[in-house]
Amino acid sequence: MAMIAYKCPHIEVWVVDISEPRIAAWNSPNLPIYEPGLQEIVEQCRGKNLFFSTSVEEKIQECDIIFVSVNTPTKKSGLGSGRAADLKYWELVGRTISKVATSPKIVIEKSTVPVRTAAALDRVLNAQKTTTFVILSNPEFLAEGTAIRDLSSPDRILIGGPQNEEGLDAIAAVFDVYANWVPKEQIITTNLWSSELSKLVANAFLAQRVSSINAISQLCERTGADVSEVSRAIGMDSRIGPKFLQASIGFGGSCFQKDILNLVYLCEQFGLKEVADYWAQVVNMNNHQQEVFTRRMIEAMFNTVSGKKIAVLGFAFKKDTGDVRETPGVKVCELLMEDAAVCSIYDPKVKREDAIWEMEQHGVKCSDKLFQFTESAEEAVKDAHAIVILTEWDVFKTYDYGKFYAMMQKPAFVFDGRNLLDHSALRKVGFEVHAVGKPTIKAAESVNTYVGA
Numbered sequence: 001m002a003m004i005a006y007k008c009p010h011i012e013v014w015v016v017d018i019s020e021p022r023i024a025a026w027n028s029p030n031l032p033i034y035e036p037g038l039q040e041i042v043e044q045c046r047g048k049n050l051f052f053s054t055s056v057e058e059k060i061q062e063c064d065i066i067f068v069s070v071n072t073p074t075k076k077s078g079l080g081s082g083r084a085a086d087l088k089y090w091e092l093v094g095r096t097i098s099k100v101a102t103s104p105k106i107v108i109e110k111s112t113v114p115v116r117t118a119a120a121l122d123r124v125l126n127a128q129k130t131t132t133f134v135i136l137s138n139p140e141f142l143a144e145g146t147a148i149r150d151l152s153s154p155d156r157i158l159i160g161g162p163q164n165e166e167g168l169d170a171i172a173a174v175f176d177v178y179a180n181w182v183p184k185e186q187i188i189t190t191n192l193w194s195s196e197l198s199k200l201v202a203n204a205f206l207a208q209r210v211s212s213i214n215a216i217s218q219l220c221e222r223t224g225a226d227v228s229e230v231s232r233a234i235g236m237d238s239r240i241g242p243k244f245l246q247a248s249i250g251f252g253g254s255c256f257q258k259d260i261l262n263l264v265y266l267c268e269q270f271g272l273k274e275v276a277d278y279w280a281q282v283v284n285m286n287n288h289q290q291e292v293f294t295r296r297m298i299e300a301m302f303n304t305v306s307g308k309k310i311a312v313l314g315f316a317f318k319k320d321t322g323d324v325r326e327t328p329g330v331k332v333c334e335l336l337m338e339d340a341a342v343c344s345i346y347d348p349k350v351k352r353e354d355a356i357w358e359m360e361q362h363g364v365k366c367s368d369k370l371f372q373f374t375e376s377a378e379e380a381v382k383d384a385h386a387i388v389i390l391t392e393w394d395v396f397k398t399y400d401y402g403k404f405y406a407m408m409q410k411p412a413f414v415f416d417g418r419n420l421l422d423h424s425a426l427r428k429v430g431f432e433v434h435a436v437g438k439p440t441i442k443a444a445e446s447v448n449t450y451v452g453a
């Protein structure tokens, strides 16, 4: 919404939410989320044509186009528990709109929703027939950390809607909003269900690439192949392409797992068991990757990490965000703490309370003794047995690892879950380095001796 306000000074944008503290934060100098470049855009538009308010009903009445961007988490209980999207917030918004609207509205699904949500929403909105509602789907493809770049020059904008006169008029109205800055040929219009499904499928395909390369990374570790070399070699095939081939500790984030589970549930609903199993395997592989990585850590440290301090660098699910939803850090720290390791975590943007909240969402209790957050990487590293890189923050590349080595217990280990650091330089310093999809070379041994091959 900030980008629409920024690119379209002639459009008045109101962001409304029932949460007073959240709106107060959006109206303050400290925005409630960290996203590079967002602060500047909000500051330029706020009070001119971008406003944040808790007057939900009043603004529903006044506005012509309503983007619904509420949370659609995976259901935790009841029918479809663990897989289906929970649409309770969606339904609530639909009922509020239907109750208060007195003039025709275009209602847009911005949140990722299961396919055919628009049909359900249509019934909720039009149950009382107070006015005309046209429902469109306009999924968001931005990624966190690069949101401003993704929004200002998107690969494509997708607008789905009913293929009747009212629907096509509504699509044209939303098309005109984006056409203020997006080239027209990059704005695609489709029917509603194609648009809803495309969002789930885009995320499933991206996640599938990560799981595919992560599966290969495990084979590389056994064979002596190097996954970065394999990625480069296959990515140069223009049919495959180089993006999303970075082997890692696994994908996290609020979208990938949720959307795939949603897709799996949808397939099951239509009796497509094999199709459901195929996509479910992308999530299974991701969980497995996190476990394999952590097991490898424990095995390398002589099969026990009990009482050992481990410096965890990064807890966000990717760099340039403080978001920890579904971060692989949860599984890694859970397994380390099960073995009584002390996790000493440093992340430039993550707050301990957010990390604890996420751990608790996954049923993991965090004691003050085993789950610590530090103010600096140095503090985390002091007296640690190992450094584990969980997030690819650029600043982690700039540290003096010679100095870190001197401050640590020996033998000192680095487990690079992002293949971020210069491994041969670390080995020269004296570290034993383990990285994703790379053969392990013990510092003291010849470069030709592969451990675990």
Ligand code: UDX
Residues within 6 Å of the ligand: 140, 141, 142, 143, 144, 145, 203, 206, 210, 243, 244, 245, 246, 247, 248, 249, 250, 251, 252, 253, 254, 255, 256, 317, 318
């Ligand atoms: C994703 C989609 O990219 C975006 O289009 C959609 O709108 C929301 O979901 P996001 O979750 O913000 O965006 O981040 P993304 O960059 O896709 O990364 C997801 C996860 O995959 C991260 O944990 C990232 O570290 C991991 N990843 C990504 C890899 O492990 N390897 C890669 O090569 C790429």
